[in-house]
Amino acid sequence: xxxxxxxxxxxxxxxxxxxxxxxxxxxxxxxxxxxxxxxxxxxxxxxxxxxxxxxxxxxxxxxxxxxxxxxxxxxxxxxxxxxxxxxxxxxxxxxxxxxxxxxxxxxxxxxxxxxxxxxxxxxxxxxxxxxxxxxxxxxxxxxxxxxxxxxxxxxxxxxxxxxxxxxxxxxxxxxxxxxxxxxxxxxxxxxxxxxxxxxxxxxxxxxxxxxxxxxxxxxxxxxxxxxxxxxxxxxxxxxxxxxxxxxxxxxxxxxxxxxxxxxxxxxxxxxxxxxxxxxxxxxxxxxxxxxxxxxxxxxxxxxxxxxxxxxxxxxxxxxxxxxxxxxxxxxxxxxxxxxxxxxxxxxxxxxxxxxxxxxxxxxxxxxxxxxxxxxxxxxxxxxxxxxxxxxxxxxxxxxxxxxxxxxxxxxxxxxxxxxxxxxxxxxxxxxxxxxxxxxxxxxxxxxxxxxxxxxxxxxxxxxxxxxxxxxxxxxxxxxxxxxxxxxxxxxxxxxxxxxxxxxxxxxxxxxxxxxxxxxxxxxxxxxxxxxxxxxxxxxxxxxxxxxxxxxxxxxxxxxxxxxxxxxxxxxxxxxxxxxxxxxxxxxxxxxxxxxxxxxxxxxxxxxxxxxxxxxxxxxxxxxxxxxxxxxxxxxxxxxxxxxxxxxxxxxxxxxxxxxxxxxxxxxxxxxxxxxxxxxxxxxxxxxxxxxxx
DNA sequence: GAGAGATGTATTTTT
DNA sequence: TACATCTCTC
Numbered sequence: 196x197x198x199x200x201x202x203x204x205x206x207x208x209x210x211x212x213x214x215x216x217x218x219x220x221x222x223x224x225x226x227x228x229x230x231x232x233x234x235x236x237x238x239x240x241x242x243x244x245x246x247x248x249x250x251x252x253x254x255x256x257x258x259x260x261x262x263x264x265x266x267x268x269x270x271x272x273x274x275x276x277x278x279x280x281x282x283x284x285x286x287x288x289x290x291x292x293x294x295x296x297x298x299x300x301x302x303x304x305x306x307x308x309x310x311x312x313x314x315x316x317x318x319x320x321x322x323x324x325x326x327x328x329x330x331x332x333x334x335x336x337x338x339x340x341x342x343x344x345x346x347x348x349x350x351x352x353x354x355x356x357x358x359x360x361x362x363x364x365x366x367x368x369x370x371x372x373x374x375x376x377x378x379x380x381x382x383x384x385x386x387x388x389x390x391x392x393x394x395x396x397x398x399x400x401x402x403x404x405x406x407x408x409x410x411x412x413x414x415x416x417x418x419x420x421x422x423x424x425x426x427x428x429x430x431x432x433x434x435x436x437x438x439x440x441x442x443x444x445x446x447x448x449x450x451x452x453x454x455x456x457x458x459x460x461x462x463x464x465x466x467x468x469x470x471x472x473x474x475x476x477x478x479x480x481x482x483x484x485x486x487x488x489x490x491x492x493x494x495x496x497x498x499x500x501x502x503x504x505x506x507x508x509x510x511x512x513x514x515x516x517x518x519x520x521x522x523x524x525x526x527x528x529x530x531x532x533x534x535x536x537x538x539x540x541x542x543x544x545x546x547x548x549x550x551x552x553x554x555x556x557x558x559x560x561x562x563x564x565x566x567x568x569x570x571x572x573x574x575x576x577x578x579x580x581x582x583x584x585x586x587x588x589x590x591x592x593x594x595x596x597x598x599x600x601x602x603x604x605x606x607x608x609x610x611x612x613x614x615x616x617x618x619x620x621x622x623x624x625x626x627x628x629x630x631x632x633x634x635x636x637x638x639x640x641x642x643x644x645x646x647x648x649x650x651x652x653x654x655x656x657x658x659x660x661x662x663x664x665x666x667x668x669x670x671x672x673x674x675x676x677x678x679x680x681x682x683x684x685x686x687x688x689x690x691x692x693x694x695x696x697x698x699x700x701x702x703x704x705x706x707x708x709x710x711x712x713x714x715x716x717x718x719x720x721x722x723x724x725x726x727x728x729x730x731x732x733x734x735x736x737x738x739x740x741x742x743x744x745x746x747x748x749x750x751x752x753x754x755x756x757x758x759x760x761x762x763x764x765x766x767x768x769x770x771x772x773x774x775x776x777x778x779x780x781x782x783x784x785x786x787x788x789x790x791x792x793x794x795x796x797x798x799x800x801x802x803x804x805x806x807x808x809x810x811x812x813x814x815x816x817x818x819x820x821x822x823x824x825x826x827x828x829x830x831x832x833x834x835x836x837x838x839x840x841x842x843x844x845x846x847x848x849x850x851x852x853x854x855x856x857x858x859x860x861x862x863x864x865x866x867x868x869x870x871x872x873x874x875x876x877x878x879x880x881x882x883x884x885x886x887x888x
Numbered sequence: 889g890a891g892a893g894a895t896g897t898a899t900t901t902t903t
Numbered sequence: 904t905a906c907a908t909c910t911c912t913c
Contacts, residue, residue: 262902291903318901386903421902454901552899557904574901608889615889728903748900770899786900809898810904 198249217474218242224468227443230505231792232481244277252412259287259415294393307379314383314599315727352387353423353455382598408436419444423455450786479507485829486798489515490791497781514831518801527562529882547743547755551768569741583696597634610690612653660684675707747790758794763802764815845884
């Protein structure tokens with residue numbers, strides 16, 4: 196204990212009493228309820244650092260699970276900083292990457308014919324397999340909608356219902372079971388399998404279970420409110436001997452229920468772990484009192500909560516603003532002008548705009564571009580989803596795992612060399628007949644001269660290129676160089692032509708080179724799978740000058756001095772598809788709460804009466820969430836003038852008070868002429884005006 | 889087998 | 904409106 200005191204005294208960080216209590220927690224289960232902006236990462240990292248420093252456990256005896264790569268990198272960085280040296284934490288990472296690592300080390304324990312080079316299939320790959328199965332079995336794609344089936348497969352896996360599930364009908368059951376055996380035969384796993392198979396090993400293999408349970412003296416889980424059923428069980432088993440489970444989360448920020456996150460895991464934590472100590476971090480260090488008050492008021496409408504009251508010592512600044520607009524374009528224009536207007540207070544990188552759906556980003560993008568404001572939109576397509584990058588990945592996947600049918604389909608005729616549908620079917624048949632992987636069946640086909648000269652030549656090119664790649668790899672042992680040669684051999688660069696795409700491919704080659712340098716292995720499987728398990732926000736670059744645009748979901752964990760939350764309308768936020776039950780509404784409210792609590796100094800909310808969606812116009816009213824906060828003293832309601840009338844008294848941020856002279860709305864630009872008290876007569880934008888009573 | 893036009897579809901998506 | 908995917912034709 197004195198060790199810990201010394202350690203804490205020597206820290207540069209200031210901690211409050213509750214944070215210190217949580218860090219001092221010794222053994223046994225603990226739940227840290229950490230509200231938005233309460234310094235939970237600080238607690239988590241100092242806690243881990245103190246364990247290492249005081250030799251309570253080694254870096255390899257500690258399991259720390261996060262939901263994003265970004266979060267685990269951040270943790271490793273901060274722990275290293277506290278301890279003053281760069282340490283390696285082999286078991287700190289996302290649920291999926293840790294499971295992958297463990298499965299790869301123990302693949303021989305897996306049932307089926309998995310080998311260590313198994314592929315990871317992303318949701319797109321899943322869909323392809325499902326579609327194939329439906330087509331092959333001549334079933335109706337409308338009745339057995341692939342994406343619905345995929346959703347079902349995922350939820351069967353993450354809620355552990357696979358064995359007891361009652362299927363809609365035999366056909367659906369057949370599709371789902373075929374899907375699963377198909378993946379096994381392709382030496383592939385989907386995201387759900389990574390966790391499920393780890394879980395299965397723990398439940399089936401007693402030796403394995405005991406090894407894992409003994410290995411991890413301490414188990415940490417970040418964002419505990421987002422764990423699903425299988426993750427709960429996994430954590431439960433792993434920590435059941437040493438009982439040192441340290442979970443950190445905030446039930447008010449549980450926003451992934453629709454992906455299987457089970458909020459009951461955090462709400463009922465005490466029930467599952469009766470000897471739990473609960474620590475609450477209720478002091479908010481991030482936001483102004485106004486922002487916090489409005490957020491608290493909003494979330495107080497939820498019932499799925501634990502008792503927790505956020506407060507702050509921060510100084511008061513401006514009130515939260517609520518703007519109403521005629522339509523989405525006015526809203527976007529207004530934001531662009533506000534950003535320009537407040538540039539002395541908030542630089543581009545201080546500003547973020549959050550929306551409920553990706554489709555809303557377009558108008559915003561257009562208006563920001565017109566105003567010459569630099570911005571970056573997150574979440575649309577991540578780097579690895581670009582077609583040329585997927586091509587490269589598929590080449591490598593196929594080389595590493597020649598059973599991988601999805602990769603095979605993508606690259607067998609890439610670039611086009613005359614191998615079509617029919618030929619592909621035949622190759623597949625031969626592979627099955629000869630019980631060989633696709634790569635081996637190339638040799639078989641070539642030796643037996645099964646196809647036309649043209650096709651044989653084409654297959655030979657692919658086969659030789661792969662051989663050369665392997666040979667080069669042995670000689671130079673550089674994956675990136677060998678792979679570049681491979682792409683040249685195949686004529687892939689000539690086929691691409693497009694400069695942007697070529698650029699992306701060379702960036703991909705850099706990625707490989709970087710991976711080879713930074714990690715000790717030049718193992719292609721490891722590289723591919725780390726790529727499969729990465730996401731768009733992992734690449735997030737900060738400290739660059741642009742406004743951030745993203746969905747509210749992506750904003751979790753971030754903070755910005757100035758935040759705009761747009762489109763807070765009934766039917767959009769809460770979304771019309773999430774309004775069927777109270778718990779859905781509550782999740783939408785939590786989402787809204789997450790959006791609000793990202794703001795440090797300035798929070799600007801808005802809604803529109805009219806919105807263009809998919810070409811047609813929809814009308815909406817103010818969101819119920821705004822109704823819930825509108826009476827707050829910390830909220831300032833501003834009506835951007837919509838129907839302007841002559842002689843109306845108005846205020847303009849630059850020119851002051853004045854009277855509207857004429858209404859010159861041209862091309863929906865919403866412009867009026869105002870005679871200002873200073874005598875100036877000027878055309879101005881309606882959305883820059885405020886009504887004066 | 890490849891490209892051109894037709895059709896359908898659009899919530900969020902940590903891995 | 905905008906995009907991916909499907910279908911049809913050459």
